[in-house]
Amino acid sequence: MEYRNMDQAQLTAEYEAVSRRFEELKGKGLKLDMSRGKPGKEQLDLVSDMLTVLSKPEDCVVDGFDVRNYGELTGLPCAKAYFAEILGCRPEECFIGGNASLTLMYDTIAKAYTHGLLHSEKPWSKLDTVKFLCPSPGYDRHFNVTKSFGMELITIPMTADGPDMDAVEEAVKDPAVKGIWCVPKYSNPEGVIYSAETIRRFAHLKPAAPDFVIMWDNAYCIHEFEGEYVPFPDIISLCREAGNPDMVFEFASTSKVTFPGAGVSVMASSVDNIKYMVSLMTYQSISYDKVNQLRHVRYLKDKDHTLALMKKHAAILGPKFRAVLDALDKEIAPLGIASWKRPTGGYFVSLDTEDGLAKRTLALCKEAGVVMTGAGATFPNSIDPRDRNIRIAPSLPPVAELEAAIDVFCVCLRLAALEKLLGKN
């Protein structure tokens, strides 16, 4: 029975039962983590052969170039070719970075701030106000990059097709609005795939700011955990065709393909944008780690071979997501206190409680030894106006631990809902 249909006596009985269950769980002294999209050990072990794919000096030479030495700031040509195939863009549009695409994103915003982008009239640091669009729920690390430079974060609602494009088109009429954060495929945290129409409207945006930038973080471009690989359009050519060739920077990495902490990242954009960025990045680095770039190219080979590896990741991740979704279906759905998306790729389940329950639920989880992403994290400035969105990250714990953790979560959510209905909190 849905909680809203229970009378006071039923609610009180339920509250007492759930409280007892909560105390039991608390007594177990659990220490479980569903806070971050970290791959689990089984996934890391999948790619162990990569450790030794380069094992002799002669393995380190490609196209006549010794990858062990300095040089080639923009990355190895073979790494550009590899990522271009994955993303559907051109090799010359790819800049290969270090182990973190977040760093490339940060550097892009930092350069906009200190020097301006290609079409900036002046560096953003010289402007009174810079506003950045944040489709929400979204990724806290994105929002915080722009926040760290003092930018004003504007919430854009998410829909089942991606960001609310009416709201985006309206917002970009303000010349102080300089960009937007996007995770276009399996959005973080909802797992939404932007629709073709959403993508078309992005490519055709007519922002007032000449240096408006779409930060297109294609973090989960090949990260299906259910079903077949879903092809996805190349935003760079779409922007070019729409007359906006320099409006988008795309990012991706192998962090959730090989080793999360030791992968290779890519920034893709128009040749002019890459050339401009290189003119600034040449002061920052002589070159990124090309030994690791070559290690990846030799190990991952090409898109087909990589997609076959992603199937193996899916075989590990699928059961974890199903464990979470099954528990929610069984424990929460009948109570009418929350709703959630059923993603088929990415790293998260996004759940919306009834308004005003997220913080309390996560506080109870913490009390019972289950760490989750902080409440509000998926909104600008960590303020969820309806205090309802919770991001669940099922990838790290083994299935047995995960089942224990989601059990705790369900109990905490029920308790939070009952407390509210009974006026106890």
Next chain:
Amino acid sequence: MEYRNMDQAQLTAEYEAVSRRFEELKGKGLKLDMSRGKPGKEQLDLVSDMLTVLSKPEDCVVDGFDVRNYGELTGLPCAKAYFAEILGCRPEECFIGGNASLTLMYDTIAKAYTHGLLHSEKPWSKLDTVKFLCPSPGYDRHFNVTKSFGMELITIPMTADGPDMDAVEEAVKDPAVKGIWCVPKYSNPEGVIYSAETIRRFAHLKPAAPDFVIMWDNAYCIHEFEGEYVPFPDIISLCREAGNPDMVFEFASTSKVTFPGAGVSVMASSVDNIKYMVSLMTYQSISYDKVNQLRHVRYLKDKDHTLALMKKHAAILGPKFRAVLDALDKEIAPLGIASWKRPTGGYFVSLDTEDGLAKRTLALCKEAGVVMTGAGATFPNSIDPRDRNIRIAPSLPPVAELEAAIDVFCVCLRLAALEKLLGKN
């Protein structure tokens, strides 16, 4: 005979002979590179075992932590302990970065510009003028980092004991002077080791700017190519003892110990400085490549083991430096047209021609197929006021090629000197 003592007829005969020799060399179609401090292939091959030092999943766990996954922004504890021993500082003063210490230096200056350093009253971007001291001849990439943020570069003369400290102490009375670039051991390009007195005066500086920063690039801290390892004081504790705990950031890397393009870098400073920098860098990265950090710690082990490896590098580099110095002694010294230092570590030979010969010498080298560091590169804004300093980088070419290259160089220098004496250029 010194050129200055030759009469016109002797000079003309010499000019004709050297010109013929130059044309002969040009005819050979050489393609030789002495432009950058790149280690040669033999040095890269020395450390090949590092490629496979981590080869199984269980190799990737240290102190209970799986280095393949996300996390530990400041670096692995074992990597901090390793670098602390090398530098003589404390592990908690070390921040372990990616493959390039240049990037850590850039990030430090970039953060000063966008957010300010720990003791900044405001970000440097909000100041009308920021001046930075550049001991010269020095390292072009250092100077260019600060130049790329619009800072005014102030030349400080180099002496045999390091930067002219009278000039430094005078300059720092100006509150717009915010820092200084230093390569304290085997300075780039002269190979000068800062004297104990110079270092003491650095630690005791009383700059007007509360956020004055010494950028202490200890790039060649263990890089002797002749003789025994030279112990070197820890600038961080010296600054602390002098009441300037937060005035210095030290940098180093394994770029010239293992793989130039795939090493590990370190930034060392007071615990308070590191804490402050981490509060800003947390937006930029989740963590650097800890697989590569562990690879290095397992392979390099400790300071003693690393110094033994550096002896092997020295066995390769020593003959190259001697080839250059021997040629200069034989071909140039008797002519009185240039002087140079005899370094025992580092990666360069710094040569001063008679005034006004550097650009012409290097143009002739280029014509004859020998690439050198651009004339002026060792001075702020690439302007050598006396057009005389030339940086020779003997590390990359095999000895036979190096002998050919330095032969070309000597001929070009002689030709440039003769042209000038004969009023031909």
